[in-house]
Amino acid sequence: MNILRILLVLCCALLMSSLSFAAGQKSVCIDCHKKITPGVVQQHLDGKMSKKGIDCSTCHGSEHKKADDAKLAKMPTPETCSGCHSKQVDQFKAGKHNLAWIAASAMPMWAHQPKGVVGEGYKGCSSCHKIGVKGEKEKYEYHYGNAQCDSCHTRHSFKKSEAQDPRACQTCHMGFDHPQWEMWSTSKHGSIWQIEGKGSKRAPTCQTCHMAGGDHNVMTSWGFLALRLPEDDKDWLNDRVTILQALGVLDDKGNPTARLDVVKAGKVARLTKEEFQKERDKMIKICANCHGTSYAKNQLEAADMVIKDVDKIMAEAIREVQGLYKDGILKKPANWTFAPDLLQFYEAKSSVEQDLYVMFLEYRMRAFQGAFHMNPDYMHWYGWAPMKETLQKIKDEAEKLRAEKAAKK
Ligand code: HEC
Ligand code: HEC
Ligand code: HEC
Ligand code: HEC
Ligand code: HEC
Ligand code: HEC
Ligand code: HEC
Ligand code: HEC
Numbered sequence: 001m002n003i004l005r006i007l008l009v010l011c012c013a014l015l016m017s018s019l020s021f022a023a024g025q026k027s028v029c030i031d032c033h034k035k036i037t038p039g040v041v042q043q044h045l046d047g048k049m050s051k052k053g054i055d056c057s058t059c060h061g062s063e064h065k066k067a068d069d070a071k072l073a074k075m076p077t078p079e080t081c082s083g084c085h086s087k088q089v090d091q092f093k094a095g096k097h098n099l100a101w102i103a104a105s106a107m108p109m110w111a112h113q114p115k116g117v118v119g120e121g122y123k124g125c126s127s128c129h130k131i132g133v134k135g136e137k138e139k140y141e142y143h144y145g146n147a148q149c150d151s152c153h154t155r156h157s158f159k160k161s162e163a164q165d166p167r168a169c170q171t172c173h174m175g176f177d178h179p180q181w182e183m184w185s186t187s188k189h190g191s192i193w194q195i196e197g198k199g200s201k202r203a204p205t206c207q208t209c210h211m212a213g214g215d216h217n218v219m220t221s222w223g224f225l226a227l228r229l230p231e232d233d234k235d236w237l238n239d240r241v242t243i244l245q246a247l248g249v250l251d252d253k254g255n256p257t258a259r260l261d262v263v264k265a266g267k268v269a270r271l272t273k274e275e276f277q278k279e280r281d282k283m284i285k286i287c288a289n290c291h292g293t294s295y296a297k298n299q300l301e302a303a304d305m306v307i308k309d310v311d312k313i314m315a316e317a318i319r320e321v322q323g324l325y326k327d328g329i330l331k332k333p334a335n336w337t338f339a340p341d342l343l344q345f346y347e348a349k350s351s352v353e354q355d356l357y358v359m360f361l362e363y364r365m366r367a368f369q370g371a372f373h374m375n376p377d378y379m380h381w382y383g384w385a386p387m388k389e390t391l392q393k394i395k396d397e398a399e400k401l402r403a404e405k406a407a408k409k
Contacts (some may be wrong), residue, residue, distance in 0.1 A: 025045065025050050025051075025053065025055065027055045027056065027057065028065065029055060029056035029057055029060075030044075030045075030055070030056065032067070033056065036067075040155075040156050043155070043156040043157045044056065044156040044157070046157050047156060047157040047158050047159065048158075048159075048160075049158060059074075059076045059080050060073045060074050060075070060076070061073065061074040075143065075144065075146060075147070076146075076147045077139070077146050077147060077148070078092065078093070078133075078147070078148050078149055080147075081149055088149075088214075088216045089149075089216075091215055091216035091217040092148070092149070092216040092217065093133075094217045095216060095217035095218045095219055096218050096219050096223075096267060097131050097132060097148070097151075097216075097218055098132055098133050098148070099132055099133075099265075099266050099267055100128070100129045100130075100131045100132030101126075101129050101130065101131075101132035101133060101134050101135075101138075102132060102133070102265065102266050103129075103132070103266040103268060104118075104125050104126075104129040104132075105118070105129075105138075106262045106266065107343055107345070108248075108341065108343050108344055108347075109343065109344050109345045109346070109347045110125070112347055113125075119142070120141070120142040120143070120144065120145065122144075122145055126145070128171070128172040130145040130146075130148070130151075131148055131151040131172070132148070133148065134146060151172075152168045152169070163207075164205075164207055165198065165205075166181075166184070166185075166190075166193065166205040166206045166207065169181065169206045169207075170185075173206070176361070176362055177361045177362055177365050178224065178365065178369065179366065179369070179378065180206070180369060180373060182375075182378070183369060183370055183373035183374075183375040183378045184205075184206065184373050184375070186375060186377070187373055187374040187375045188374060189203055189204050189205075189373075189374060190203070193205060202290070204286075204290070208286065209283065209286055209287075212282070212286050219267070219279055220279055220283075221270060221276045221277075221279040221280045221283070222270075222276075222307070222368070222372075223267075223268060223269055223270065224268070224365075225247075225268060225269065226307050226364075226368050227240060227243065227244065227268075227269040228269055228270045228271075228276050229269065229270075229271050229272075230272075230273065233308070235312075236308050236311060238315075239308075239311040239312055239314070239315035240311060240315075241254055242314075242315040242318050242319060242322075243311065243314055243315060243318065243360075245318070245322075245338075246318045246321075246322075246338075246340050246341070246342045246356075246360075247259070247341075247342050247343055248337060248338035248341055248342075248343060249263055251338075257337075257338075259343075280300065283296075283300065284296050284297055284300065287299070287300075299374075300372070302371070303368060303371035303372045306367055306368050306371040306379065306384075307368045309384075310363075310364050310367045310368060310383070310384065310387055311364075313387045313388065313391050314359065314360060314364055314387070316391060317355075317356055317359055317390070317391045317394050318340065318356065320352075320391075320394050320395060320398050321340045321352055321353060321356055321394065321398070322340065323398070324352065324398055324401060324402075325339055325340070327402070328405075329398075329401050329402060329405050330350055330352075330353075330401075333349045340353050340356060342356065342357055342360050342361075344357075345357055345361070351397065352394050352397045352398060352401070355390050355393055355394050355397070356394065358390065359386075359387060359390045359391070359394075362386075363382070363383050363384075363386045363387045363390065364383070364387065365383075366378050366379070366382045366383035367379055367380075367383025367384050367387060368383070369383075370382065370383050
């Protein structure tokens with residue numbers, strides 16, 4: 001009888017505890033927010049952290065307690081996470097993602113855009129670039145969007161499995177100037193992933209190649225703009241100098257400008273051979289988990305050569321436009337330090353320069369990014385072919401402008 005009673009009590013206790021587990025963690029925050037933001041509460045309760053006793057107040061503080069003092073709730077930054085996840089936060093901070101805001105807001109054209117496009121509201125550049133750390137001033141001006149980590153593990157479930165899926169990268173790595181998602185997903189690698197499913201060990205995903213071992217420090221050898229220094233190949237170096245001039249990083253005599261400091265601060269390019277080679281060696285090792293080392297090296301070197309070939313076309317187009325300035329056919333717009341200036345993007349004041357910017361930011365990108373992501377169609381038809389077409393267009397337009405000027409005399 002006694003034993004039966006003990007068993008009964010034990011069973012009840014077990015039942016109670018499993019019931020309270022199913023109902024989830026309790027707190028003043030959760031109690032009220034079940035009515036205010038039920039979705040947020042549900043996602044939090046479904047996530048791993050709530051199961052380990054993390055409460056809303058762990059990340060948002062306890063100062064806001066009532067319905068009318070929500071302003072007192074703190075908004076997290078990576079510092080909030082670093083107390084418990086210092087490894088991921090340190091890695092992240094050493095990598096390129098942390099510099100995303102700095103790089104974008106340093107663009108000369110940033111200042112000319114309305115706040116809705118580049119500021120809080122996160123509808124344009126800022127929506128993707130908020131993955132980077134903001135300046136102190138902006139951090140306080142912008143109430144939301146300083147968390148950074150929620151770019152891949154979205155709140156409030158903060159799932160590891162979500163971040164491991166390549167689709168977690170597609171919101172940003174797509175479209176006009178960096179269609180890595182489109183390139184990868186229609187390459188052999190991406191196709192195998194789609195055919196064999198998430199669990200496939202045969203198919204490398206974005207994370208396999210760029211976050212190996214869960215390393216939150218993302219960085220590639222060439223980077224976004226595919227510019228490196230030094231360069232042994234004299235012709236290629238000559239073309240790169242022309243491109244760097246059009247970016248305002250070198251002046252017309254080839255001397256570095258203040259923009260080189262931005263390049264350094266934003267780690268926009270690898271500036272020593274060692275820096276470049278370190279990332280390259282890491283990548284070859286990753287390929288070599290599945291392919292032969294010679295095969296992998298050969299593939300990457302072939303893609304390097306695509307950069308050299310597109311740079312030749314790019315430099316020729318730039319020189320054509322530089323010539324128009326030299327001969328007084330185009331006039332440097334007021335407030336511009338350099339002309340032509342590729343970093344003014346679509347703020348360019350003539351259609352030849354609009355063509356030049358699209359050539360640089362869309363076609364040149366697609367040609368080499370397609371080559372690195374095993375996507376021949378992007379490399380050729382969306383990259384190389386329009387490079388050639390646009391060079392011809394620029395030449396024709398330059399001739400027309402020169403003829404118009406001569407006719408006026
Ligand atoms: C009595 C109800 C109540 C309690 C208790 C409560 N909240 Fe809130 N909370 C609200 C309301 C109402 C809002 C405003 C929702 C809105 O309009 O955006 C809010 C907003 C928030 C926001 C969003 C703030 C913003 O700037 O967008 C956070 C974060 C938050 N609460 C966290 C907490 C945390 C953490 C606790 C516990 C320490 C807590 N809440 C306790 C009612 C409550
Ligand atoms: C692990 C940390 C963490 C925990 C725990 C957490 N939050 Fe948040 N919360 C965040 C982050 C990160 C943001 C995004 C901040 C930003 O955009 O700057 C956020 C934003 C919010 C917002 C405003 C954005 C929106 O989508 O409405 C509300 C409301 C909110 N949290 C409520 C809660 C509530 C309620 C809980 C508990 C059930 C909770 N949070 C638990 C990290 C957390
Ligand atoms: C007070 C400590 C603490 C804080 C602060 C904290 N976490 Fe966690 N986090 C944990 C614990 C504990 C786990 C569960 C670990 C486990 O079970 O393996 C976890 C797990 C995670 C996971 C893995 C979830 C999964 O599905 O495996 C992610 C991602 C994560 N946290 C992100 C964040 C982010 C982003 C922040 C800041 C906005 C944050 N955490 C703040 C303690 C914390
Ligand atoms: C919220 C948008 C966003 C998401 C999501 C995102 N990224 Fe990025 N990523 C960026 C931005 C912006 C940059 C450029 C940062 C810079 O260079 O200043 C970048 C840069 C990179 C780079 C470095 C390129 C270089 O210049 O060397 C790699 C690699 C990368 N991301 C991989 C990934 C992977 C893999 C994922 C998914 C697991 C991912 N990213 C998810 C926005 C994002
Ligand atoms: C759809 C998301 C998205 C939007 C919108 C976006 N970017 Fe980016 N941006 C990225 C990603 C992703 C990268 C890295 C791509 C790569 O390395 O191939 C990047 C790279 C950059 C870089 C190069 C950083 C470096 O260090 O190499 C600059 C500068 C930049 N973006 C500025 C801007 C500006 C200015 C705008 C608005 C006019 C903008 N971006 C709009 C996602 C975006
Ligand atoms: C570019 C996408 C991306 C961003 C941004 C990101 N993570 Fe992750 N995170 C991942 C991926 C991918 C994994 C899974 C790694 C693996 O396979 O081991 C992961 C795993 C984790 C884990 C689980 C580690 C484990 O071994 O269980 C934690 C904790 C975590 N991230 C915290 C953070 C924090 C904190 C930040 C902000 C500094 C952050 N992450 C930003 C992609 C990201
Ligand atoms: C098979 C490995 C592999 C996969 C899978 C892969 N990449 Fe890459 N990625 C590379 C290589 C190789 C480079 C060029 C590295 C260099 O600069 O030498 C690169 C470069 C990049 C860059 C820098 C700019 C560029 O395109 O050259 C970004 C950003 C990037 N990858 C993002 C992604 C994203 C997002 C995915 C998934 C949609 C992805 N990658 C899938 C191997 C891969
Ligand atoms: C997780 C394994 C894995 C990794 C890592 C990997 N690959 Fe692959 N790759 C494959 C498989 C499987 C195929 C399809 C079978 C084949 O052609 O070998 C493939 C195919 C290819 C192809 C042929 C594409 C085509 O359209 O015919 C190239 C080129 C290639 N990989 C290059 C690379 C390079 C370069 C890297 C490193 C940056 C890399 N791979 C990393 C598994 C991998």
